[in-house]
Amino acid sequence: MKVAFAGTPEFAQVALEQLHAAGFAIPLVLTQPDRPAGRGMKLQASPVKQFAVAHGIPVAQPRSLRLDGKYPDDARAAQAALQAAAPDVMVVAAYGLILPGWVLTLPRLGCLNIHASLLPRWRGAAPIHRAIEAGDAETGITIMQMDAGLDTGDMLLVERVPIAPGDTTASLHDRLAALGGRLVVEALELAACGGLRPVPQPAEGVTYAHKIDKAEAEADWTLPAAVIERRIRAFDPFPGVVTHLGDVPLKCWAAELTDGTGAPGTVLAVDERGPVVACGEGALRLTQLQKPGGKRLPAREFLRGHAVEPGMVLERRVA
Template structure:
């Protein structure tokens, strides 16, 4: 079975590695163009591109796949490369480009997507973040037969995993990436012998995991402590929940629910265990913090270099 793989970040790299380890022939990899990153803003290849090149797999990086779009030359070059690769199936994982109908129709077995949610819940760009933010008890991986809609295709394989109380997007991402790799291998092995069953998604329970915006990182202290604590975990490692303290943006990376009352954002107590901060309902003990240019620090270490006193107030804002 010839496989074309389309993906970009570490989540997709895990699936590509699993497919290669299982012995599937990867004839071509599609990934996003190199992006500037780091302090020097130098161009960096995606994790998927780095993996593919290190193993001698051909890579294409079109800016678009729309033949009638802004970059038709890129799309035509990608079309030629895909036809030359002659895939039986395309596997897609967090690729970042919309696949037009000609791409969906090109592989003999169509395009299979590795989606990090239990569809139809959390269709869209940020299913891991949104599951944690919403307080979902479980999530999982859905292997889906892609169609022209936004994560609307038939389900092929589904496996659940619990969302632990302390899960961050980083920790849940890693578990789901490994699960996605295992499940896509199972899907292709079943497909090879005609054993995959297509199940339409339920019409009920549809939710959308909209892209994470940096503006969402600002902590709304008027909200309940439970919701703020979930959002802190959901926004780790990106974009990081942030609030102003004495006019300085402080990122809050970890927090615990704690008893306490006061004006929202007010620091109620300070000790080595953390900063006790009042919320609209309840309070949070902030246990890991970071100032601009610094590192993430446990509260006791943060307090050694930064003066925080009871009565100070965290304000909404980032600058």
């Protein structure tokens, strides 16, 4: 079976690695164009491209796949490359471009998507973040037969994963990436012998995992402490939750629920475990903090170089 692959970040790279290790022929990889990154803003290849190049797999990086879109030359070149590759199936994981109809129908077995949620819950761009933020008890991987809708296709394989109380998007991402790679290999092995059984998604329980908006990164201390604590974990490693102490922005990377009442944002107490901040309901102890240009630090180390005292107020500033 010849498997084309479309993906960009580390989540997708893990799946590509497992497909390669399983011995599938991979005639072509599609990934996003190189982007500026790092302090020098030098062009950097995606994790998927880096793996493909290291293993001699041909790579295409169209800016769009729409033949009638802004970059028709890119789309036509990608179409020619896919037709020449003649894949039996395409595996898609966090690619970042919309697949038009000609892509969905080009492989004889269509396109299979590795989606990091239990569909139909958390369709869309940020399913891992939103599951943690919402306080879901579990999530998982759905291998889905892609159609023209947004994550609306039939489910082929599903496996559940519990969300631990201390999970961040980073920790949950890594478990789901490994699971996604294993499940898509299993799906392709079943497809090869006609063993896949598509199941339509339920009409009930649909939710959308919208992209993280920049304004969401600002801590809103009027919210309940439990909501803010989940958001801190959901926004780790990106974009982080930000608050302001005077003119100094601080990123809050870890917190724990504690007792306390006061005006939201007010520092109620400070000890080596971290400052306790009043919320709209309850309070949070901030246990890991970062100043601009600095490193993430446990509260004990952070407080050695930064004066945070009871009565100070952490503020929310949204541009």
